[in-house]
Amino acid sequence: MRKKRKIALYNPYLNIFGGGEKHILSILQVFDRAGYKIDVLWNDKSVKDQINTDLNLKFNNLTVIDNFLLNEKISQKTIRTAIYDYFFYISDGSYFFSLAGHNYIFAMVPDRKLYDLTLKNRLKLLNWKFISNSGFTQNKLNALGIKSEYIYPYINTAIDRQIIKKEKIILTVGRFFPYLHNKNHKIIIELFKKFRRKSDLFKGNKLVLAGRCDSKDMAYLRDLKSLVKDDTDISLEVNVSHMRLLDLYRQARFYWHFTGYGIDESKHPEQVEHLGLSPLEAMSGQCLVFCFKAGGIKELVKDGFNGYLFTDENDLYNKMITAMNTNAADLKIRKNASDYIKKNFSYEVFESNVKKFFHI
Structure with a gap:
């Protein structure tokens, strides 16, 4: 009988369940379904249940080890x-030697500080390859002298x-937190209030901010609540379930995304x-998206x-006004969006890309 093939994952940020964590674990789920045994290196065993409940990812052969x-x-x-056929690592700026059969660093953030390739680090990385989460990250790593391939995630195409x-x-x-790569919730709230004062078209609209919040970030959440005060048109939905999030996507006509707002991406x-x-x-979910x-x-x-x-x-205000005044165009764009996701981000496309990349 053939010995079960093994994979290891070390992600120093596994206490934060964001899109990047779901992305890498979704890749490992393809291995899991192909019969591989997954070891997640983490000192808190409860993370296994969180992967299931918070990310809605189920595994047959996943174990959390010290x-x-x-x-x-x-x-x-x-x-x-x-002992591992594959070792996956999300870098925090430190590197290590690995004797696994195949070694991959999954790059989620094109931050120069995470990829300081000193001579010592280059020696450690002789048998490692890089995978990026997007074409954007791939291009930024390439500018740092790091070659990588990218694998896009899959999106639930049944939302609509x-x-x-x-x-x-x-x-x-998006997660409620004030650090690097935050979602600019305060700006979103302030602009919603401003647009509502500026045009009657915004009256009757509700602003819903949904996301996870860890205990260490409660001060930031309190700041947002003080900004909202008793405004009944604005609600904060904290640590919502996966099913509730899907319902919000189905209900919302518009979606705002402010990550990077006001940032010069060439510098940061x-x-x-x-x-x-x-x-x-x-x-x-056929929301009409407005992204910075x-x-x-x-x-x-x-x-x-x-x-x-x-x-x-x-620019946002003018495009929102146009969208609110043109229902026919609104419907067409939302249908185009849903079709685009089905064509490019279905699970079938993702699974095929993963199997092809890793020769599973």
Whole structure:
């Protein structure tokens, strides 16, 4: 009987379940379904249940093991990597030797600080290859002298199957936190209030901000609540279930995405949108998406065809007014968006790409 093939994943950010975590774990799920055994290196065993509930990803052969990369000497941990056919790592700027059959660094953020390829690091990476999460990240890594291939994630293409009628909701989805690559919730709230004062077309619309919030970021959430105050047209939906999130995509007519707003991506590519899972999910749910024109999302949203790209406050306002006044064009663009996701981001396309890339 053939010995079960094994894979290891070490992601130092596994305590934060964002789009990048779902992306890499979705790749590993393809291996899981092909009969591979998955070891996740993490010292908190409860993360396995969180992968299931928070990311809606189910595995047959996934085990959470103590993180020997942190707990053992260099020689011991290097030897332990030899039992794996594949080793996947999301870099925090540190690197290590691996004796696994195939070694891949999954690059989610094109931040120069994460890829400081000193001579010592280059020696460690002799048998490693890089995978990017998008064409944007790939191009930025290439500028740093790092070659990579990219694998796009899949999007739930069934979101639009239960849409009955779109409501006057402007939705934005993203983690509530104030750090690098944040979603600019405060700006979104302020502009919604400003646009509502400026045009009657915004009256009757609701702004819904949905996302996860960790305990360490509660101060940021309190700041947002104080900004909303008693405004009944604005709601914060915190740590919503996967099913509730799908319902929001189905209900919302508009979707706003402000990651990277006001940032010069040529100077700070790490602060703009590297891919944009949430707006892609919104497109699948036939929301009319409005995304700040920067980073990876501008490669996917075609302005006026499957959504809108905006460059500043006035551009967003004018395009929102146009959309609110032209229902026929609104319907066509939303249909184009849904069709685009089905064609390019279905699970079948994703699974085929993963199997082809890794020769599964």
